[in-house]
Amino acid sequence: MARPFTPKVITANDLLEGDVIYFTAGNTWTRNLSEAELITDEADAQLRLLEAEKQNIRIVGAYLADAKAGPNGPEPTHFREDFRRTGPSNYFHGKQEAEANV
Amino acid sequence: MYKYNEFDEAFLAERNAQFRAQVERRIDGSLTEDEFKPLRLMNGVYLQLHAYMLRVAVPYGTLNSAQMRTLALLAEKWDKGYGHFTTRQNIQYNWPKLRDIPDMLDALGEVGLHAIQTSGNTIRNTTADHFAGAAKDELTDPRPYAELIRQWSTDHPEFQFLGRKFKIAITGSPNDRAVTKAHDVGLRMVERNGETGFEVVVGGGLGRTPLVGKVLREFLPQADLLPYLEAILSVYNVLGRRDNKYKARIKITVQENGIDTIRAMVEEAFMGLRGQFDGTDQQLLAEIKEHFAAPDFRSGSTEVFDAAYANDPVFRAWADTNLAEHRAEGHAIVTISIKAHGATPGDASAEQMRLMADLGEQYAYNELRISHQQNVILPHVHKNDLPAIHAKLKEHGLATANVGLISDIIACPGMDYCALATARSIPVAQEIATRFDELKMEHDIGHLQIKISGCINACGHHHVAHIGILGLDRAGVENYQITLGGDATETAAIGTRTGPGFAYDEIVPAVERIVEVYMARREAAEETFLETYRRIGMEPFKAALYPEAQKKVA
Ligand code: HEM
Ligand code: SF4
Secondary structure, eight states: OOOOOOOEEEEEEETTTOOEEEEOTTSOEESOGGGSOOBOOHHHHHHHHHHHHTTTTTEEEEEEEEEEEETTEEEESSHHHHHHHHOOSSSSOTHHHHHHTO | OOOOOHHHHHHHHHHHHHHHHHHHHHHTTSSOHHHHHHHHHTTTEEEOSSSEEEEEEOGGGEEOHHHHHHHHHHHHHHSSSEEEEOTTSEEEESOOOGGGHHHHHHHHHHTTOBOTTSSSSSBOOOEEOTTTTTBTTOSSOOHHHHHHHHHHHTTOGGGSSOSSOBOEEEESSSSOOSOGGGSSEEEEEEEETTEEEEEEEESOBOTTSOBOOEEEEEEEEGGGHHHHHHHHHHHHHHHSOOSOGGGOSHHHHHHHHOHHHHHHHHHHHHHHHHTTOOSHHHHHHHHHHHHTOOOOOOOOOOHHHHHHHHHOHHHHHHHHHHEEEBSSTTEEEEEEOOOOTTSOTTEEEHHHHHHHHHHHHHHSTTOEEEOTTSOEEEEEEEGGGHHHHHHHHHHTTOOOOOTTSTTOOEEOOGGGTOTTOSSOOHHHHHHHHHHHHHHTOHHHHOSOOEEEESSTTOTTOGGGSSEEEEEEEETTEEEEEEEEOOBOSTTOBOOEEOSSOEEGGGHHHHHHHHHHHHHHHOSSTTSOHHHHHHHHOSHHHHHHHOHHHHHHHO
């Protein structure tokens, strides 16, 4: 039996700022993981990645990252994506800072 | 100190203009990322986890106050107010915006700094003893040779597409503070029959396959340096593997072909190349040497220092750990620790950089150094100025008396910044430093180097640490492997693994247990951790780290 598919989000870095961004169901980019599209179908994942990569003028290095559904949208399953979602541990910089300033 | 001539200045300006145009073309879409990436890497621009990173070289770790102020300006104007000094005498900015980077490079260019060859498969920044030109134990100042290497290697057409990055380190002192044995080429100045030359070591390196370099040539006359290096590089360029990135470093070439074969090939290439160097390099070297002439050291008594040393215990503690012996009478070398307990190793704020620049200008003949241990150095200070310097450092959180002690940790950026990381390094360093500060043990423990890397690339030099820590990913959880007995000096050694790794919340207690074993087993306070380890071996440490395993065996 095939292994169950781990859901994915598409993530990349923004060309100008370099910060972490996520692909939404509406083919736009968001800085907020909870607004990302959670792809639960394996066949869909590659197609969605191709769609995202069409926007490569504005983005850098799109890839599929493991995620799971949470009460407020997708959540990371691995600590690497958790750090990318938040920002560094040593300073209140990156995403955590950006969100505090909203 | 080396000063750029008009040719150098024009070269930098032109190179920056080129990159500015490339950035514009990436932004307007005429270049794809695949096309742009090699161009940005050629200019020290990486894309990290949360942002871009700009890596700027501090050639052989030497800079003047104006240059340090420019580093501060970059931190303040285009970054988040700080910079990160690395083990390769570079400074990294963690948050630049792509559009701003050309401006940053222009600002650097105005003071003769750049990011060229801080990335890519080329000859990287040649690193040197951070006490060069000042140390009492020094035979010769190695920096003119490092500058010669820089000029020869910058944009050298043959060496822009090596199999892999290539790192050269140089020391003029028998006490190796430049980790020469863990570099692709290590150059150690030695004397033979009254002549100074180089012992050439090749094939050292850390990373996935950590190796101590081997002696390629016991004595190389000074005048032969460039043709000999060119011979080494050309042999590597031909023999070096390109089929596998992990086997592409010269250390593997040496390992696979044997040092004798490499030596024979290098010597042969050298014989051919030597004649092509018509002496221009030696004229250039003579000019470079003039720029490194020692300052006119001032004389005079050291009574102000002596009084402070006798009367102020805080000053005394700092002087005992952070000063090194200077070759000139009445002078000292000051290491400014940028490892305040709990701070990020190697980070300095713009304000701190400016203060250090001021101190360099006022008290250190306008010179500063960056050490591979991620600290900043005032190389030439008259001892009477030390109490005033200490007072200023204290005001800015820079007077931590911990150089060479357990909290003077080298740590790579790890998963907090680095896209290649498998675990974090910085918080581990922060917690260890904080813990031993709380225990008030670190002066008692004495000389002990902890070095931490967030992945096998070993940017934090963990293999050559007394206690090395390597962060790994074990089934989606951070895990830390410990090595003991590494050594980064002239007696270089690669550390040995203790056994299975430790979870994030177990790593600080594990380090504590290692230190407890040392404290209990050392023969005298003077016996350092490394000496004790070499005497008693791994077993007692293993027993303390893995009590469960011991029980099972029993
Ligand atoms: C954050 C961006 C960085 C990236 C992408 C990076 C990448 C790498 C890689 C891929 C290697 C392995 C080389 C090999 O063995 O072939 C390496 C090694 C190394 N890096 Fe970094 N590094 C980064 C930051 C740093 C920092 C911050 C330091 C200093 C704290 C540093 C200093 C070194 C050193 C000393 C090695 C030693 C291995 C050797 O050359 O033998 N790097 N780095
Ligand atoms: S050791 Fe690994 S995690 Fe640390 S800076 Fe180097 S590449 Fe990044």
